[in-house]
Amino acid sequence: xxxxxxxRRLQSALLGTLSWLIAALIFFPIFWMVLTSFKTEIxxxxxxxxxxxxxxxxxxxxxxxxxxxxHFAWNSILIxxxxxxxxxxxxxxxxxxxxxxxxxxxxxxxxxxxxxxxLPPVGVLMPIYLLAKTFGLLDxxxxxxVIYTLINLPIVVWMIYTYFKDIPGEILEASRxxxxxxxxxxxxxxxxxxxxxxASTALLSLILCWNEAxxxxxxxxxxxxxxxxxxxxxxxxxxxxxxxLSAVSTLACAPILIFGWISxxxxxxxxxxxxxx
Amino acid sequence: xKTSANVLLAGTCLTLLSLxxxxxxxxxxxxxxxxxxxxxxxRLSKTFEEQHKDIKLKWVVLEENVLRQRLxxxxxxxxxxxxxxxxxxxxxxLWGAKGWLKEMNDLxxxxxxxxxxxxxxDGLSVDGKLFALPFYAESSITYxxxxxxxxxxxxxxxRPTWTQISEFADKLTDKSKxxxxxxxxxxxGWGENMALITTVANSFGARWFDxxxxxxxxxxxxxxxxxxxxxxMKKDGPPGASSNGFNENLALFNSGKCAIWVDxxxxxxxxxxxxxxxxxxxxxxxxxxxxxTDKGSAWLYSWxxxxxxxxxxxxxxxxxxxxxxxxxxxxxVAEKDGVSNVPPGTRASTYxxxxxxxxxxxxxxLESLKAVTPKSPTLKPVPYVGIQLVTIPEFQSIGTSVGxxxxxxxxxxxxxxxxxxxxxxxxxxxMKRAGYPKxx
Numbered sequence: 001x002x003x004x005x006x007x008r009r010l011q012s013a014l015l016g017t018l019s020w021l022i023a024a025l026i027f028f029p030i031f032w033m034v035l036t037s038f039k040t041e042i043x044x045x046x047x048x049x050x051x052x053x054x055x056x057x058x059x060x061x062x063x064x065x066x067x068x069x070x071h072f073a074w075n076s077i078l079i080x081x082x083x084x085x086x087x088x089x090x091x092x093x094x095x096x097x098x099x100x101x102x103x104x105x106x107x108x109x110x111x112x113x114x115x116x117x118x119l120p121p122v123g124v125l126m127p128i129y130l131l132a133k134t135f136g137l138l139d140x141x142x143x144x145x146v147i148y149t150l151i152n153l154p155i156v157v158w159m160i161y162t163y164f165k166d167i168p169g170e171i172l173e174a175s176r177x178x179x180x181x182x183x184x185x186x187x188x189x190x191x192x193x194x195x196x197x198x199a200s201t202a203l204l205s206l207i208l209c210w211n212e213a214x215x216x217x218x219x220x221x222x223x224x225x226x227x228x229x230x231x232x233x234x235x236x237x238x239x240x241x242x243x244x245l246s247a248v249s250t251l252a253c254a255p256i257l258i259f260g261w262i263s264x265x266x267x268x269x270x271x272x273x274x275x276x277x
Numbered sequence: 278x279k280t281s282a283n284v285l286l287a288g289t290c291l292t293l294l295s296l297x298x299x300x301x302x303x304x305x306x307x308x309x310x311x312x313x314x315x316x317x318x319x320r321l322s323k324t325f326e327e328q329h330k331d332i333k334l335k336w337v338v339l340e341e342n343v344l345r346q347r348l349x350x351x352x353x354x355x356x357x358x359x360x361x362x363x364x365x366x367x368x369x370x371l372w373g374a375k376g377w378l379k380e381m382n383d384l385x386x387x388x389x390x391x392x393x394x395x396x397x398x399d400g401l402s403v404d405g406k407l408f409a410l411p412f413y414a415e416s417s418i419t420y421x422x423x424x425x426x427x428x429x430x431x432x433x434x435x436r437p438t439w440t441q442i443s444e445f446a447d448k449l450t451d452k453s454k455x456x457x458x459x460x461x462x463x464x465x466g467w468g469e470n471m472a473l474i475t476t477v478a479n480s481f482g483a484r485w486f487d488x489x490x491x492x493x494x495x496x497x498x499x500x501x502x503x504x505x506x507x508x509x510m511k512k513d514g515p516p517g518a519s520s521n522g523f524n525e526n527l528a529l530f531n532s533g534k535c536a537i538w539v540d541x542x543x544x545x546x547x548x549x550x551x552x553x554x555x556x557x558x559x560x561x562x563x564x565x566x567x568x569x570t571d572k573g574s575a576w577l578y579s580w581x582x583x584x585x586x587x588x589x590x591x592x593x594x595x596x597x598x599x600x601x602x603x604x605x606x607x608x609x610v611a612e613k614d615g616v617s618n619v620p621p622g623t624r625a626s627t628y629x630x631x632x633x634x635x636x637x638x639x640x641x642x643l644e645s646l647k648a649v650t651p652k653s654p655t656l657k658p659v660p661y662v663g664i665q666l667v668t669i670p671e672f673q674s675i676g677t678s679v680g681x682x683x684x685x686x687x688x689x690x691x692x693x694x695x696x697x698x699x700x701x702x703x704x705x706x707x708m709k710r711a712g713y714p715k716x717x
Binding site: 040139233234235 | 319335356532
């Protein structure tokens with residue numbers, strides 16, 4: 001007969017194994033991409049797929065020879081960080097007013113904001129393209145920053161709104177009794193309390209900007225093209241390209257992956273913020 | 278805290294202001310497709326920049342479908358993002374007729390326009406006006422495994438029929454060894470399966486439209502062609518053939534899994550390259566198969582360089598397009614990368630003895646390119662120009678829809694008859710909507 005302690009230990013071991021399996025399943029495409037980047041094109045196309053092969057750096061050398069990786073990476077960094085900062089600058093006051101000065105239209109406004117995410121981007125390609133052309137913003141970083149800000153704003157407002165809602169109104173009342181202005185309330189009370197949540201929101205916005213491909217492919221050509229455009233340039237209709245594509249994808253993922261790794265503590269804290277009261 | 282908030286705001290504003298970028302004088306932005314010849318052009322263009330110190334080239338390399346969509350959006354809205362466009366014959370004809378491309382007139386004598394094959398020149402012209410300069414051209418040819426043919430005691434004729442190809446494929450298929458008699462395109466799309474199937478249909482005597490622009494999928498020639506294609510592929514083709522395009526079939530052939538492959542002549546350099554082909558030493562080449570006619574049995578395609586009327590720097594763009602499609606560039610490629618890498622199919626002067634010796638598929642390609650007649654592509658008369666495509670704006674949409682129907686017939690989710698009936702109704706509906714037959 002299994003004791004309660006043994007049963008708990010078994011349950012924990014099973015859950016642990018399941019977690020590892022799910023993690024391995026999620027990580028496998030990334031692992032395969034990195035592995036393929038060290039194969040020759042013929043090895044990359046081999047069937048059955050090869051796990052054991054002679055690794056080569058020729059794909060990375062080819063990319064270095066053909067493309068200015070740092071130009072694309074710099075554009076990605078500049079566009080993603082600028083759009084995220086701009087997004088937070090707009091979203092924090094918006095979420096503040098919605099969370100603490102709720103009206104009968106607040107819920108409807110929030111839902112309406114989210115509904116804009118349901119429109120397929122290609123539906124507004126032509127109007128946005130023509131607007132960008134009219135304002136001379138084709139192939140400019142500023143166009144992507146504005147678009148990424150607007151695309152991510154609904155999600156960012158929603159996330160910050162939920163974090164703010166978890167903060168008891170009494171804390172703000174107390175700060176007001178101490179003579180705090182609105183700006184002091186936001187910067188000295190709210191932001192320090194939910195900085196974990198804000199960090200995870202910022203990270204999510206950053207990742208979404210970094211990975212966005214539709215607008216970057218359609219609105220940029222050379223000057224403002226980010227890493228997603230670089231990846232697209234390695235897909236080919238003629239000839240084998242999987243290994244080179246994997247190498248350039250690995251290079252494109254690396255910066256954001258490292259950044260995410262470093263800030264995972266904030267991310268986990270942010271995601272679990274308010275989960276336990 | 279107040280100070281830091283202000284600093285953050287000011288910093289953001291300054292960053293945003295510094296983000297506006299604009300083109301500089303002397304810059305030429307070139308949109309091109311990602312294939313080996315174009316990447317070589319990008320690499321060797323440093324020579325052009327050395328010769329023209331005041332011109333700086335900027336490259337936008339894209340996958341074919343993305344490139345087409347980007348260029349169409351840009352040229353239709355006069356976006357002016359690109360100074361040089363890499364386009365095919367389809368776009369050259371349509372965009373040239375609309376006045377979206379600059380005419381390539383007054384070419385210098387040193388360019389030797391007469392050296393360019395007439396079929397290629399015609400394909401890039403509208404009413405005798407040339408709108409793009411050809412970079413390379415291709416036809417379709419047959420690749421086969423000489424070692425497998427020899428072992429089976431078979432001989433590939435110089436000009437095989439589809440029926441013969443089917444018989445060979447049948448004898449060479451050994452599914453237990455993952456060896457398939459034939460590999461053909463099955464992936465749906467006007468530039469994918471429909472390019473191949475249209476040449477099969479042409480050789481069975483079919484045509485897309487009659488002289489009154491009425492779709493012809495209800496005619497027996499189409500039924501014969503599609504029945505042949507689906508039967509041979511189901512019997513002797515690889516599994517999952519409906520997902521196979523050029524690249525997938527190239528990978529199958531290079532890994533030794535296909536005995537016969539009919540596709541673009543540009544693959545000749547890939548299948549004979551030992552770095553990527555396991556069967557490089559045993560590949561044979563012959564003409565694309567025919568059946569009741571050889572008219573339209575091999576296609577014609579060309580990647581060419583054009584300058585949009587919206588180009589910001591058309592003078593320098595013109596200098597570059599002339600250089601990249603010149604004899605001088607061909608000589609540069611031969612010197613730097615070897616004669617077999619010279620862009621094929623555009624100039625008679627390319628086909629020297631040295632080239633023919635280095636590229637064993639050169640003669641077949643050359644003769645195929647000389648034989649094609651895009652203005653009279655089928656056995657019966659047609660109102661359109663184009664062998665594997667129909668040069669009308671509606672073709673991309675119709676071609677892809679029909680391609681999806683034929684792909685379904687290959688998978689087996691519909692019959693040949695159903696696929697043809699659906700194709701007929703799709704084509705009739707689209708043509709009616711587009712106002713065909715056009716008056717005047």
